[in-house]
Amino acid sequence: xxxxxxxxxxxxxxxxxxxxxxxxxxxxxxxxxxxxxxxxxxxxxxxxxxxxxxxxxxxxxxxxxxxxxxxxxxxxxxxxxxxxxxxxxxxxxxxxxxxxxxxxxxxxxxxxxxxxxxxxxxxxxxxxxxxxxxxxxxxxxxxxxxxxxxxxxxxxxxxxxxxxxxxxxxxxxxxxxxxxxxxxxxxxxxxxxxxxxxxxxxxxxxxxxxxxxxxxxxxxxxxxxxxxxxxxxxxxxxxxxxxxxxxxxxxxxxxxxxxxxxxxxxxxxxxxxxxxxxxxxxxxxxxxxxxxxxxxxxxxxxxxxxxxxxxxxxxxxxxxxxxxxxxxxxxxxxxxxxxxxxxxxxxxxxxxxxxxxxxxxxxxxxxxxxxxxxxxx
Amino acid sequence: xxxxxxxxxxxxxxxxxxxxxxxxxxxxxxxxxxxxxxxxxxxxxxxxxxxxxxxxxxxxxxxxxxxxxxxxxxxxxxxxxxxxxxxxxxxxxxxxxxxxxxxxxxxxxxxxxxxxxxxxxxxxxxxxxxxxx
Numbered sequence: 170x171x172x173x174x175x176x177x178x179x180x181x182x183x184x185x186x187x188x189x190x191x192x193x194x195x196x197x198x199x200x201x202x203x204x205x206x207x208x209x210x211x212x213x214x215x216x217x218x219x220x221x222x223x224x225x226x227x228x229x230x231x232x233x234x235x236x237x238x239x240x241x242x243x244x245x246x247x248x249x250x251x252x253x254x255x256x257x258x259x260x261x262x263x264x265x266x267x268x269x270x271x272x273x274x275x276x277x278x279x280x281x282x283x284x285x286x287x288x289x290x291x292x293x294x295x296x297x298x299x300x301x302x303x304x305x306x307x308x309x310x311x312x313x314x315x316x317x318x319x320x321x322x323x324x325x326x327x328x329x330x331x332x333x334x335x336x337x338x339x340x341x342x343x344x345x346x347x348x349x350x351x352x353x354x355x356x357x358x359x360x361x362x363x364x365x366x367x368x369x370x371x372x373x374x375x376x377x378x379x380x381x382x383x384x385x386x387x388x389x390x391x392x393x394x395x396x397x398x399x400x401x402x403x404x405x406x407x408x409x410x411x412x413x414x415x416x417x418x419x420x421x422x423x424x425x426x427x428x429x430x431x432x433x434x435x436x437x438x439x440x441x442x443x444x445x446x447x448x449x450x451x452x453x454x455x456x457x458x459x460x461x462x463x464x465x466x467x468x469x470x471x472x473x474x475x476x477x478x479x480x481x482x483x484x485x486x487x488x489x490x491x492x493x494x495x496x497x498x499x500x501x502x503x504x505x506x507x508x509x510x511x512x513x514x515x516x517x518x519x520x521x522x523x524x525x526x527x528x529x530x531x532x533x534x535x536x537x538x539x540x541x542x543x544x545x546x
Numbered sequence: 547x548x549x550x551x552x553x554x555x556x557x558x559x560x561x562x563x564x565x566x567x568x569x570x571x572x573x574x575x576x577x578x579x580x581x582x583x584x585x586x587x588x589x590x591x592x593x594x595x596x597x598x599x600x601x602x603x604x605x606x607x608x609x610x611x612x613x614x615x616x617x618x619x620x621x622x623x624x625x626x627x628x629x630x631x632x633x634x635x636x637x638x639x640x641x642x643x644x645x646x647x648x649x650x651x652x653x654x655x656x657x658x659x660x661x662x663x664x665x666x667x668x669x670x671x672x673x674x675x676x677x678x679x
Contacts, residue, residue: 262556272614272623306611367557368557368626372626463585466574471612473589474573474611478610483556485556
């Protein structure tokens with residue numbers, strides 16, 4: 170759009186000068202009254218009014234671009250600050266998650282030879298799958314929401330191919346509005362409160378999913394969320410939430426094991442003053458469980474108590490990662506927008522100055538020509 | 547000799563310091579833990595945890611979880627924990643009433659399970675405010 174303006178301006182340039190030399194009696198101020206509030210691209214009555222229109226139009230455009238730039242920059246900074254908070258939330262949830270994994274593993278080790286039968290580990294024939302899709306609440310975050318929704322859609326198509334029925338539980342405004350329009354069987358719609366996932370919200374979701382699974386309304390629960398890889402990259406992944414695997418390991422749909430033994434930790438570091446993210450693999454220490462540990466209740470009951478905790482921490486983790494991905498997407502999108510705005514403004518300013526100078530030159534030429542004409546006399 | 551108590555929730559560490567004794571509410575009743583207790587692992591029910599520091603008893607409302615006691619180190623992992631002093635009595639009472647009403651209205655197995663859990667949680671919170679030594 171900008172380019173077409175430039176070319177039209179360039180093409181009109183010679184005509185302005187010719188107009189100046191021949192119509193020296195036409196003082197610019199007279200032209201003001203004839204000025205029509207036309208679009209700078211439409212045909213104005215004379216070259217003078219066209220310039221004047223253009224100047225004002227350009228001025229307005231420059232101001233609006235400046236304001237937009239301020240907004241996008243502010244959004245970028247806000248997103249950057251929030252990512253830090255999301256990071257911290259994940260880190261403060263670390264001790265819990267690690268302890269759960271630790272205990273579960275040692276418990277499993279001790280109960281290896283016994284017949285374990287917890288309702289959450291019940292592997293049934295899959296007739297219906299629940300897909301928990303985590304999206305964001307607001308837009309302006311690049312391809313974030315679309316990526317997750319597309320992944321969910323492809324999974325639904327896959328399931329349909331297998332002849333398996335599915336139901337969708339959508340978390341996040343964007344997902345909600347999409348699935349509402351989509352006419353899908355959506356079991357429930359949660360609205361993320363306040364944008365910061367808390368254990369209480371994870372609890373609500375976990376309870377809901379738990380009751381769905383235990384009451385045998387669904388046979389498998391999968392989580393679709395965006396995994397935070399780095400500041401520039403985040404991928405939507407599918408993770409099977411229920412039934413929990415016997416070994417306490419959760420397997421990804423593609424068969425990749427998101428192992429319970431190793432845990433991933435990402436932390437914000439500053440490398441040469443720029444923000445980067447490091448992803449560490451922290452090996453949780455496997456201390457041999459003391460053989461003296463007695464179980465106050467039946468080990469199966471204890472396992473029963475552990476599984477929901479694991480479920481809860483998994484969901485919370487997914488929520489946090491999703492949020493961090495959304496924020497980094499938004500940060501990147503807003504950064505690009507700000508850069509574009511800066512460049513656009515620079516170009517517009519150049520055009521504006523050229524127009525202004527052309528107008529002034531025109532007036533000077535006029536005055537000089539007029540004075541010349543008087544001198545000749 | 548003191549016990550080192552660590553109460554963890556998915557959000558944060560609620561308690562991480564030394565105590566003299568605790569009374570834990572488990573699926574099979576309440577158990578008291580004194581220093582040099584034998585190592586045990588137990589499931590924690592929705593109930594009140596009482597902590598004794600010197601001669602003072604503190605209460606904490608715990609939701610479902612798990613506890614492990616080894617070598618005077620107590621680690622309690624729960625879905626949520628609230629210190630008795632942090633709970634607003636009025637709000638807790640209201641939540642309890644709402645939970646009771648919801649249970650009456652519950653239809654279907656799923657809703658009944660959910661409503662039951664909510665009721666027990668609300669009841670625990672109310673109990674945590676009034677310390678029963």
